Amino acid sequence: MSAVTGPAPAGVPAAETLGARDRRPDPVQVRCAVLANEPDGAYRRLVLDAGEAARRALPGQFAALAVGEPPTAMLLRRAVSIHAATPGDRRFDGADTLEIVVAPHGPGTEWVTRRRAGDVLDVVAPLGRPFPAPEVGAPTVLVGGGYGSAPLVWLARDLRDAGHRVDVVLGAASRDKLFGLEEAAAVVGPDLVHVTTDDGSAGLRGRVTDALAPLARDGVVVYACGPMAMLRAVHEVAAGAGGTSWLAVEESMACGIGVCMTCVLPVRGEDGVTRMTRSCVEGPTFDGDRVRWDAISIGPGGATSAVPADCLGAPVAAGKGH
Amino acid sequence: MSAVTGPAPAGVPAAETLGARDRRPDPVQVRCAVLANEPDGAYRRLVLDAGEAARRALPGQFAALAVGEPPTAMLLRRAVSIHAATPGDRRFDGADTLEIVVAPHGPGTEWVTRRRAGDVLDVVAPLGRPFPAPEVGAPTVLVGGGYGSAPLVWLARDLRDAGHRVDVVLGAASRDKLFGLEEAAAVVGPDLVHVTTDDGSAGLRGRVTDALAPLARDGVVVYACGPMAMLRAVHEVAAGAGGTSWLAVEESMACGIGVCMTCVLPVRGEDGVTRMTRSCVEGPTFDGDRVRWDAISIGPGGATSAVPADCLGAPVAAGKGH
Amino acid sequence: MTTTATSAGSAGPAVGFDPRTAIGTLELKNPVLTASGCAAAGRELGRLYDVAALGAVVTKSILRDARSGRPTPRMAETPSGMLNSIGLQGPGIDAFLAHDLPWLRDHGATAVVSIAGNDAAEFAELAGRLVDEPGVGAVEVNISCPNVANRGLVFACDPGSSAEVVSGVVDVVGGRVPVLAKLSPDVTDIVAIARACLDHGADGLAMVNTTLGMVVDTDTMRPVLAGVTGGLSGPAIRPIAVRCVWQVHAAMRRGDLRTAPIVGIGGILTGLDALQFVLAGASAVQVGTSTFHDPSAPLRVGAELAQALAARGFAGVADAVGHAHTVLAREGAR
């Protein structure tokens, strides 16, 4: 329905100045009936009757779901990418729907995957910065790891409609963890969809970067969504080829709406200053060149960020702050 | 299936000596599939595939249900009377079933009433002291307030089979809150079922005691289950007529199995000494003559118990304990 | 079927009930505020609803200088609660005065500005910068942060340090706006700390801040939080917070403590939760962590609390403050 938003931001705005140039829609909090919940490989695909939230959403944005029946022991919302927003969805009597793809990870996402048609979810959406548009005519590659491809099919359609070449690289540990293969092929054509799996159970045995490398060239704009290790590798390939990478990061979020400061990572702003930057409002999509990879450690449990010494307000060895 | 247990205890055994004479079955902890969940007036009637718990249960015992999906914010089990225990239940392919009747009161019982067939409940049962048997040949009256009649139909059947005259008095605020009318009538015959409602929407307009009074005579054994105010009134009528009352109290319980000491009320033991007595193991059924009504206050929120000055270990005005 | 939770959640207006309350000289249109660190400076919630409808917006604690805060992970979900170790990230007071305070003012919100410093002088300096700024309704002194001068011991854990910070701020503020001291529950005797603050001029108390907790990651086998320990908040701690308010209000009733308004904080998710605090002795409440669960919570709780108070026959908030003490005293008298 909706096109990729306005001009590409030149960089990540500083936390303090965000707002002025930001054209993203305001989020709404809606109680959504579950219209469908179907398995899709290792995931569940849910369709929600989301009203205004569906009418406002743009590709790259996410939804924050309350989990557990009240009184729930799980207070924090779970962030999930918006896979599709379909105002007037013909499959569901013209309802305005949001589609999400959920991997049962821990108790919260497991609870979501167990919802049945007719159950109600409390959703805040759309949240986060939509994917920025590439320069006119730039070739694009969309790289999704696991369910990370959920937000990319919609982006692919918008980019294709805007006249870009769109290659899609889908990678996962194994075949069942691939998501969006058919949908992507339907949008960009099967030849432009490149698949890798760690175990070779589908496509090329290897990593997404093996498929990305031959597609990355000067001026390429890469959009990627997946685990942090993958994002860093994608960034390196894109940057090495003289391209740009827009990376949708997955940071642990308490609020999803910008009020708690838990979801930060160190990112250099337009002004060259590094700040601990909220991924829920300034992200989830960041310019790979601006992420302070030197301060990010990627372990088996996920990524953690140190505070770079030159970060705004970083602690100094002795005495008072800067 | 099972008969009323052994001889009537002469009184409430002291907490410390309980066990020796107690012939109740040991409880088991079982994960029970819900086989049915049907509305019944203001209540839901659930049938559980309860295996060993169903095979062991005796009338007057209760089950303690874990509530909420894990990780649940509601730690404490909810106590519900066992309405029926049917080993080899023909309606359900010979499963050993327990039937319960649940009023959606707060979040825990509401959660229970929302369970669907196939859902699983974690149940500890059978718990508590079964209804004691009356003297051979004694006339009996069973008095149930609201869902309090749930455990009485089973008792009625056993008493009838043992040759007792059994009158059943069912009372409630209004017609929809009556439970067990048809079932009781089927067991004792419609003429021996006496109905009262506060608003007159069914039966006599009035209280259960209005129906009980004409039935109460010397030697009568009354079994009652319902709110504390009703139990006290029933006790007074029974005692006034020279009868006995066995009252199943509903105290707030944290564990249901006798380990926490939250469910106590002051009860005089065989030895004449009053103790703060656990209703989950020494009860829920107590001899109305032994309950220390002088220490029990009945408010709109339920009953609370003070510690009588002559209670074992009661605090003394100054200095050390007894 | 969709309903926006913010409207669906709100109870209608409580007829004939006056929702206003006061914290010292600060009049509030209703007794439900956001909690510091759980609403940033109001702007983000402003995208979901009108923050002017809240009792007040309590800002994230403002520091003199910009601060990066701690490394990540900064949070862990816990049963009915969460741990945070943000480390007071913020751009410093200059940026606050340039960007955030004007926004709050322009949007008609009452601002209660939370301040935090490394030492008593920094607290006083911050208070001085704020007190004459239009739009500042009150200053909340977050003494639950480490005292650099005293081995990093939290100010609020020591009556002396608490008194020092509070008296410095009170001197500078000179009664122009109320000064609230925000207490930590992590003390043996909360009344002693309350006394230190009130004796040194605090106009009211905000109770409580988070309680210190920790979660160990059983996969990495180290603490989940980069900062090792963090502050526990949410409904899990509500009984602790209600108890603190009860104890301090009881001391006021007994005459052991100067009477002053208490703002109740800790695990409030519903109007009935807020009512518990009011009945225990709070004149207003703040909604913190629940905002993450339900962004509409501060607004919804206000409507629900008004309904609950009206349904119980109270004409205004003040009539209900500490009412549970009255009920208990009556019982004792019988």
Add this chain to the structure above:
Amino acid sequence: MTTTATSAGSAGPAVGFDPRTAIGTLELKNPVLTASGCAAAGRELGRLYDVAALGAVVTKSILRDARSGRPTPRMAETPSGMLNSIGLQGPGIDAFLAHDLPWLRDHGATAVVSIAGNDAAEFAELAGRLVDEPGVGAVEVNISCPNVANRGLVFACDPGSSAEVVSGVVDVVGGRVPVLAKLSPDVTDIVAIARACLDHGADGLAMVNTTLGMVVDTDTMRPVLAGVTGGLSGPAIRPIAVRCVWQVHAAMRRGDLRTAPIVGIGGILTGLDALQFVLAGASAVQVGTSTFHDPSAPLRVGAELAQALAARGFAGVADAVGHAHTVLAREGAR
């Protein structure tokens, strides 16, 4: 479809893993015990499973004389926790020695006997009555109860009172069984209390008891508990309890505190919860409130903990005690 939760819940035996642990001279077959007041004296759980399979049964705190406990209501459910105000109801030590201890002994259970008194002399008297009784594996000194001699202030809130009680008990026990001091989390500095207990001869620490909380009934508008305040327990307080164990074990590692075994308590529901305590510094754990949620919890947690430790490559419990401190120190060294 029915499965008995006790068997379904238990993980199988952890191959090649030695589940034994020790609290001073007391050898335990596994590190998971019941918590005082949450298992009575074992008999009721014995109707559900063999209590001899537990690390030990910690009894409800035993008093010299019979005590009725408090009026009701004595409990309130809270988010992921509960409040209790039982008031140490029990028949007194004579009945305990006549009925309960023999039962535990006859059933092969290790008994850790918790004691509580109105003053230090009463604690010592109780310890004296117990120490030579066969079947008493250890004495746990519940100092989280009111000190009648000191305005009802809880012993565990004051280093002096804690020391007085502990040294009196230690003198009487004379090393024949280990003496554990059970600490309250409701203090500004838990390490100071731990130090007072260890300096006066405690063989180990049990941490923590409940934290003081309160719930107001919004219908009756008075506190829910007849006793007004009560002890908060359950998963809600787990992060507080883990933090306390962490702080005390860290002080031991730093050499600020004599090294002694810690028994971790607070909100343990699963083996991974127990593992958090072990990694933070506990040599054993107790399962309290979770027993009400799941009577099989103390047994199940033992099996799950053994599995979890084995899966992480530990050969025995001792290897894992405080391991999170080691991981963190290694990080710092990098």
